[in-house]
Amino acid sequence: MPEMLRPPERDSLIAFLERNLLQDVRLGDQDHQALRETLADRPTAGAAWTEAAARAVELLALPKLRHRWSALADRLTDFLLAMGEGPILHRQAATPGCRIDSTDPQDFRVSTAAYEFTGDLTRGLLRQRPAAGVEGAEVVHTGHLVEFTSGGANHCLDVEDSTSHAGVSPQPDGSVVLFHESLFSARAGLMRRTRFVARLRYEYTVRPDDPRVQLRVMLKTAPKVALRDIRLTTALDEMSAATTPFGHLVLSAGGRTLPLSQPQDELTTLHLGRADALSLTETAAAPLATGVHLGFPSADRLMSIKLVSKAGDAGSTRRPHWLLTRYRIPQLGPGQSATVEEERLVTFGTLQGAEATYASLLRDPAPLRGRDPGLARDIGAALNGMATQILFSTTSGHGGEARLAQMRQWYDRHAPAFLAAPPPRPRELAFALLSLDAMRRLPAAAGPDYAALLASGLNALLACQDAGGTFIEPGGAPDLGGHAAAILLLSRLAIAQHAIAQHGDSQGSPDPRLAAALRRALLPLQLGSMWAGQGEAARELPSPILHAATTEGGTTDDGRLSSRLGLAMRGLGVLILATRAGAVPLEPAERSHLETLYDSCFRLLRGRLRSSPEQLEVLADSDRADGDAITQSVVALALLAPDEAVLALPLAVPQPA
Numbered sequence: 001m002p003e004m005l006r007p008p009e010r011d012s013l014i015a016f017l018e019r020n021l022l023q024d025v026r027l028g029d030q031d032h033q034a035l036r037e038t039l040a041d042r043p044t045a046g047a048a049w050t051e052a053a054a055r056a057v058e059l060l061a062l063p064k065l066r067h068r069w070s071a072l073a074d075r076l077t078d079f080l081l082a083m084g085e086g087p088i089l090h091r092q093a094a095t096p097g098c099r100i101d102s103t104d105p106q107d108f109r110v111s112t113a114a115y116e117f118t119g120d121l122t123r124g125l126l127r128q129r130p131a132a133g134v135e136g137a138e139v140v141h142t143g144h145l146v147e148f149t150s151g152g153a154n155h156c157l158d159v160e161d162s163t164s165h166a167g168v169s170p171q172p173d174g175s176v177v178l179f180h181e182s183l184f185s186a187r188a189g190l191m192r193r194t195r196f197v198a199r200l201r202y203e204y205t206v207r208p209d210d211p212r213v214q215l216r217v218m219l220k221t222a223p224k225v226a227l228r229d230i231r232l233t234t235a236l237d238e239m240s241a242a243t244t245p246f247g248h249l250v251l252s253a254g255g256r257t258l259p260l261s262q263p264q265d266e267l268t269t270l271h272l273g274r275a276d277a278l279s280l281t282e283t284a285a286a287p288l289a290t291g292v293h294l295g296f297p298s299a300d301r302l303m304s305i306k307l308v309s310k311a312g313d314a315g316s317t318r319r320p321h322w323l324l325t326r327y328r329i330p331q332l333g334p335g336q337s338a339t340v341e342e343e344r345l346v347t348f349g350t351l352q353g354a355e356a357t358y359a360s361l362l363r364d365p366a367p368l369r370g371r372d373p374g375l376a377r378d379i380g381a382a383l384n385g386m387a388t389q390i391l392f393s394t395t396s397g398h399g400g401e402a403r404l405a406q407m408r409q410w411y412d413r414h415a416p417a418f419l420a421a422p423p424p425r426p427r428e429l430a431f432a433l434l435s436l437d438a439m440r441r442l443p444a445a446a447g448p449d450y451a452a453l454l455a456s457g458l459n460a461l462l463a464c465q466d467a468g469g470t471f472i473e474p475g476g477a478p479d480l481g482g483h484a485a486a487i488l489l490l491s492r493l494a495i496a497q498h499a500i501a502q503h504g505d506s507q508g509s510p511d512p513r514l515a516a517a518l519r520r521a522l523l524p525l526q527l528g529s530m531w532a533g534q535g536e537a538a539r540e541l542p543s544p545i546l547h548a549a550t551t552e553g554g555t556t557d558d559g560r561l562s563s564r565l566g567l568a569m570r571g572l573g574v575l576i577l578a579t580r581a582g583a584v585p586l587e588p589a590e591r592s593h594l595e596t597l598y599d600s601c602f603r604l605l606r607g608r609l610r611s612s613p614e615q616l617e618v619l620a621d622s623d624r625a626d627g628d629a630i631t632q633s634v635v636a637l638a639l640l641a642p643d644e645a646v647l648a649l650p651l652a653v654p655q656p657a
Helices: 007-021 050-060 063-083 355-363 379-396 401-420 426-439 450-462 480-502 512-522 562-581 588-606 629-640 643-647
Strands: 022-027 030-035 099-102 108-111 115-120 125-130 139-141 145-150 153-158 163-170 176-188 193-207 210-221 227-236 248-253 256-260 267-272 277-281 290-295 302-310 319-332 337-348 525-532 539-548 555-558 609-612 615-618
Touching: 007 022, 007 050, 007 063, 007 615, 007 629, 022 063, 030 050, 030 063, 050 063, 050 379, 050 629, 063 379, 063 401, 099 163, 108 176, 115 193, 139 227, 145 176, 145 193, 153 176, 193 227, 210 227, 210 319, 227 337, 248 267, 248 355, 256 355, 277 319, 277 355, 290 355, 319 337, 337 355, 379 401, 379 426, 379 643, 401 426, 401 450, 426 450, 426 480, 450 480, 480 512, 480 539, 480 562, 480 643, 512 588, 525 555, 525 588, 539 562, 539 588, 562 588, 562 629, 562 643, 588 629, 615 629
Parallel strands: none
Antiparallel strands: 022 030, 099 108, 108 115, 115 125, 125 139, 145 153, 145 227, 163 176, 176 193, 193 210, 210 337, 227 319, 248 256, 248 277, 267 302, 277 290, 290 337, 302 319, 525 539, 539 555, 609 615
16 A cells, blocks of 8 residues: 655654653663653653554664664664563563552552552551553462461461551662561460460562562560471462463472472462472463562472462362462570561563573562563564564665674564463464564574464464454454454465465465455454544544454444554555455455545544644544554554565565465
């Protein structure tokens, strides 16, 4: 499709990113530049998302933009490289700091760049949630027990039921200690009288520059009281409330990672003896999976790790609910004390297979400085941004061999790991496959088999299309942007395969599934209407609507969000190209429907451009008067027809069959 912007308008869109959203961030010991989310007054306004940089990097990789915008492209590419220096591609830059919004022990609130901590310390309850703007399950630190023998009798007491006092204590180094103490009494001595035997204190230290939570448990016996066979328990509770079960359990011990079987019994002993770390991860797509990683500095005292599972609905498997880590102290004399420690790292967005990395971060969190420990929320976009930058830098000779090697190593590290994790949502998968389509156009080199990864990923994407033609994850809601991303990927592959067949290349024949899937994908796309504005200014506008059939009768998603509308316009535009090239034959009525949908996207987006001297801002949705970094780049890409530039480059390897 032709570009919908003149060069001055195109540069004005990019100028908005550079002049208004570019900000300095510090990652470890290095200064970088990234894009803040928005200029609007929102809780996440200053967030430097990895996805925002990735979308801009794809845009700025286009050869026609290189001359003017190379410096901005290089700075944002550097940020992407830094956010994925190791096996984890991190979600966002995180400015160090702790903020206390309430010190009330019964209703406290402490925030860092990545987390929000709330709860009731008088009941021993600490809830850890992701910071604003991040999806993730709530992690509940509670459910502790203490066991001991005193006066010949065994005792097992609930810590939270015996809380005597609690508090929120700011520290000189900027950290915050959340604590609760319990006083325990038991029958002791010859007369078997009840008396005070021990004080037990749980401390959670939230640090400004370290995403780990340090848990310290301190037990001190009363004067004239001795305790034997003491077991201090640290726990996580209410895990079964998560959207998906914590079904991936991996233990690190002696330098090895050992996957643990999913418990089938109500109480399961996961491990006996010392260990280095334990990771529990939800069985969701990696960017949505919550992970809890425990490090054991007091491993010499570690006795066992047990898991209580909760039965689900009839016929469903048991779900992990209550994790208990038990430490043994043989004995304490009168007035003596003992301490055990744990490090806890919660990741909202977790990569399965990277448990050794999480165990390493529990020991040394230095690589996390300035970074949210969670996984990037749209790794597909990040992979595609980097792959497009690599492709056009290679073909144009920009960047130098050392930098190209660095970018390629980054890509080869993250792409296979992401594709090996639980299947991502259609949007993320489609963009990951677009990145593979770009990488297979490079000169052959040692590394992953991009064509094989593309073929495998294509099978997974096609399996996401339901009976009505909608690309949707199982149990998910319809997403116009995700559906459009699938159309974009399939259309680009169809064009490439058709071109090979036209040139008589016997190694590549068109995959009939592509055209069939694309024709079916048009069926749930309808031209409907949406209301924009409020009050007397409200108006009804034609809009593409994606329909998905459900047991409740169906749900829809429309073009209210400009980013989804931009993806729809881009995907439909490449499908029009595929139709005109003969790669996807459509009936006249289908072609007319396709072009009508494309035109409606363009008309809606044109009405969401706000002009000011020398710059253009794309409004984020139909009812807001401001935009954001991701929307700006996604819509600019839709208006600049970037896929034709990729398709113009030859394939270096055969098409997947």
